[in-house]
Amino acid sequence: MDWIRHHPGAAIFTALIGLLIFLWGMAIPLSYAPEPIGPAAELFAEGTRVTVGLTVVSGLAGLVLGVLVGLGNLSPIKPIRWFCAFYVWVLRGTPLLLQILFVWLVLPTLLPAEWSLSDFTLAAIALSLNIGAYNSECVRAGILAVPHGQIEAAKALGFSPFQTFWDIVLPQSMRIALPALANNLASLVKDSSLAYAISVVELTMVGYRIQAESYQPIPVFLTVGAIYLILTTAFTTMTNAIEQMLDVGRKR
């Protein structure tokens, strides 16, 4: 959209404020909706907040993880490379639902009993691990796309390997990787619904329960779908705008 291209800062601000207003205020207009939506407005709002919470927490953790693993995949140290390749291989090669169930059932038995992680936390861990694997491949591709000559120029100027990475490689590789990372984030908004399997009451779970009580799946699931569309629209507006902001040096 042209508007996002010309005013990326304003677009991010608007999408963010819009999302927050939606999260905290959606129950008010929704409560005027007819049965079975109106009486359950507060439940929808709470489920939406859980879905967004899962998305934001796992999205950020998955981004950090993706950068670390993407770098690890390019490490000169073989065991690090093997470990990262193994991680990506396993997490991309097995169903997300299985990963969520595995983390939920197995992780608590490995940790000290007094830690007692919540279902939300366990779901966030599983989602982070999963999206981290996908992100790492995008980051790796982004890093490989930074022209080698610039890395040589940084070396010749006396930049340390870390400075070269931080000032030269990372900003450019993120710009290149961003469209693919944004794609993963859009998937995450919806994949977070699989947390229903470990009784996290997120948006899809809310819809499922309400239609089970009211026997009216059509209005309930249409509402749930509409809410997901609003969420993905807000997130993609933000990622598109970030893309525009980072696009310096490429447009004439």
Add this chain to the structure above:
Amino acid sequence: MNEHPIIEAIDVHKRYGAFHALKGVTARFYPGEVTAILGPSGSGKSTFLRMLNRLEKHDAGQIFIDGIELNDDPKHLAAIRREVGMVFQNFNLFTHLTVLRNVALAPMRIRKVARKAAETRAMALLERVGLADHAHKYPIQLSGGQQQRVAIARALAMDPKVLLFDEPTSALDPEMVNEVLTVMRELAHTGITMLVVTHEMGFAREVADRVLFFDQGSILEDTTPDRFFNDPAHERARAFLAQVKHGF
């Protein structure tokens, strides 16, 4: 010149697999000297240049820059790279940063100069290469010649004692070659030590104090421009000059 050499290469070898790119190169360069390094492609001249700031590692022999040995010691390497600037054939500007930031970044990061001071100095350098008006543009908005001048300013920002030029005009359209050579010509008079791998025979003849002619991984001639262009000692140098003659 009886000063200490600022660069000393002693019996330096480099192999790429079976290919022996440098076969025992020994050379000394003195402060303020402008040396043109000539030779056919594949003769090892760029490899030699890139070895002086360790973009390539030498397999055998020794290299000293300002008395510091170039080896795997990261402290030595950091000290040497601070003193040796490099200008590349393809400019290699940081495309995500403005021209000003390209020039100011290394002093800020490596010499820990405050941002304001680094940018003031960067502006002065851009002024010197005639690009102060373009300070806030991105590299892609500039022509090749302008980009190369920014790259020279970027190298100068670290106050190097030595500047290495690796075919600085080879990637430029003919009409942009002169603007870069003009900047280099001005630099040659400032007392900075310059090593210039080039195919610009006019530049070598008029500006250089000294010419090295590389052939098949060795220095075949080490002489003055006058002697090299008018009376080369080796048949190979004569053949090379005959082939590039149209260039000057």
